[in-house]
Amino acid sequence: MVDAVHYDDLPMHWVGDWAGRRAAMTPRRVAIFDSGSGERFTYAEMNERANRVGTWLRDKIGLEKGDKICFIARNRVEPVDLYLAAGKCGFILAPLSYRLTKRELDDLLARIEPQAVFYEDVFAELAESLDYPVSVRERVLIGDGAGRYQDEILATEPENVNRPLALNDTFLYIHTGGTTATPKVCVVPHRQMLWNSFDLVIASGGALGEARELLTFPLFHIGGWNTLTPAYHSGGFTVLVRQFDPGLVLQLIETEQVTHFGAVEAMLQFIVRHPRFADTDLGSLQGITSAGAPCSAVAMRPFWERGVPVTQAYGLTEAGPSNFTHVGIDKSMDEIWEHNGSIGTPFFHCDYKIIDPQSKEVLPQGEVGVLCMRSPHNFEEYLKQPDRTDKVFLDDGWVYSGDLAREDEQGYVYIVGRADNMFVSGGENVSPEEIEDVVGMHQDVAHVAVVAVPDAKWGQVPVAIVVPKAGATIDADALTKHCKQNLAGFKVPKRFEVVTEIPMTGAGKIDRNRLQEHYS
Secondary structure: OOOOOOHHHOOEOOOOOHHHHHHHHOOOOEEEEEOOOOEEEEHHHHHHHHHHHHHHHHHOOOOOOOOEEEEEOOOOHHHHHHHHHHHHHOOEEEEOOOOOOHHHHHHHHHHHOOOEEEEEHHHHHHHHOOOOOOOOOEEEEEOOOOOHHHHHHOOOOOOOOOOOEOOOOEEEEEEEOOOOOOOEEEEEEHHHHHHHHHHHHHHOOOHHHHOEEEEOOOOOOHHHHHHHHHHHHHOOEEEEOOOOOHHHHHHHHHHOOOOEEEEOHHHHHHHHHOOOOOOOOOOOOOEEEEOOOOOOHHHHHHHHOOOOOEEEOEOOOOOOOOOEEOOOOOOOHHHHHHOOOOOEEEOOOOEEEEEOOOOOOEOOOOOOEEEEEEOOOOOOEEOOOHHHHHHHEOHHHOEEEEEEEEEOOOOOEEEEEEOOOOEEEOOEEEOHHHHHHHHHOOOOEEEEEEEEEEEOOOEEEEEEEEEEOOOOOOOHHHHHHHHHHHOOHHHOOOEEEEOOOOOEOOOOOEOHHHHHHHHO
8 A cells, every 4th residue: 555645745846946946937037136236136147146055055064954054134135045045955044133132142043053154244243243053164244245255155156956855844944032031933844935925926816926026024034035935936026125214115116116015013104204205106006014013094094095005914923924914805995994903814725713812712703812823834833942832833733823813794803912921012022021031130120020011103112110129229221231232122121110019910920911001
C-alpha cells in the first residue's frame, strides 16, 4: 500500500522561488523602485541579484538549508535581495527592528542564533555594539554606493541556487510584541506566505498585477513582507520608502502614480497635516488600508472626502498575517463608510469564531468575546517557546488572538479591545510588563505599574505609575534617560506618576483594571 502524500511536506522546485518564477513570466517588467537610491529593478534583474546573493551565502560562508540570516535595515533593495535569496536556498530570514535597543536585540540574537548578519550603515553604531552569538560567521555592512555588498556579493558569479523546498519548511522568523517581557519569535513557513498572498490577490479581484504599491510598513514587521509578496506574486510594482516621511509619501503618490498603500492612524494624521496634502493629486490612489491598530473615522475622513477610501484591515503574525479586510467588497462607498469602524469580513480562505474567554464556547452574534481564526496561513509555532505555542493554539488548529471582538447583523467584525494587557501605540505592540521590568531596575524605584492612556497622535501611549524607594526622590528626566537606554522609543513612558502605593488584587497582582480606569 502506497503511503498517502502530504503535499505541504513534499519538496517542490517552485516553493520559495518568488524571484525565478516571476522573472520567467515578466522579465522586463519593473518590479522594485528604491526611492532612497533612485534605482529601478526589473524582475529579471531582481532574480539575478537573488542568485548572486544566494551563491555568495552558500559558497563563501557555507550556508545550508535552515541556516538563519538577520538584518537591521530600513526598506531598501538589499533586504528584498535577502528575502528572495532565502526563498531560493531554504535559508531562514530573521529581520530585526532598528527601533529596539541593544538589550532587546541581544536577547533576540541569542535565541535566533544566526549564521550571518547584515546591517545598514545608518545603524552601524548600534549593530557594532551588539553581543553576537558564536553562530555568527559573517557580518556585512550595506549602504549606497561602493562597499562590500556591491563590490563583492553582487559581483559574485551567479548560479541557479534554487532548491526544492516544502511548503512547511520555515521561511521567516518574525519577532512580535507580547504580554510579557520576552518578545516572541514567530516561525513562519512558506505555506503561510503563499496562502496569505492567494487571499490578498483574490480580495483584490486579481488587480494586484496592475497595482503600484507604496510599501510604508517596515520590513522587520510581517506587514512589510505581506505587502511585497502578493505584489510580487502578481507581477505588480512596489515602491520602497526607507522610512516614513509624509512629504515624500505625497510626492511619490504623484510621481509614481501609486494606487495603494498601507498605514497606521498616526501616518494618516501626519499626511493630512502636511502642507502638500491639499495640493497633491491623489487621482491614481484607489485606496488606503489601515492596519496594526484600530483607526478612527476622524483620521480616515480627509481621504474619503477626496474620493480615496480608507478601510481597516486586521490580522496577526500568528494567524495571517492578514485575516479580515474590506478590499473587494462589492458595495457602495456610502455602505463601506457606514461600517468604517469595523475590520470588514474574513478573507476567502479564513475561518473565524468569537468565543467566551473562559468557557471557549462560541458566542451569539453581537456579544463580545475573543476572536479566533483558522486558515492555511496560520503560523507554525513560537521559536523555542512550546508553552506559549500551546496557549495560542486551541483544539483543531484555532489561533487564539487575545483580541476582543463582536460581529454585527451584517457580518462585519469590530475589534473592541484586548483580552490581555498588551496595547498598541502607533501600530507597535507594547507590553506593560516589559516596561515595568526596565523602570523597576532604576535605583530609586520600589514598585511600578504601566498603563496605556489615550493619545491623539499615537492612539495610546504608556504611562508609568511609580512608588519611590524610602528616602528616594523620583526624577522624571533621569527615569526617561534610563528607559531610552533600554527600551525602544515607542515603549518609553510619556510621563511618570508618583504614588505612595499601587493597588493590588486579592491574588497579590497589580490591579490593572483599577489603574486603567483611573488614568484613562
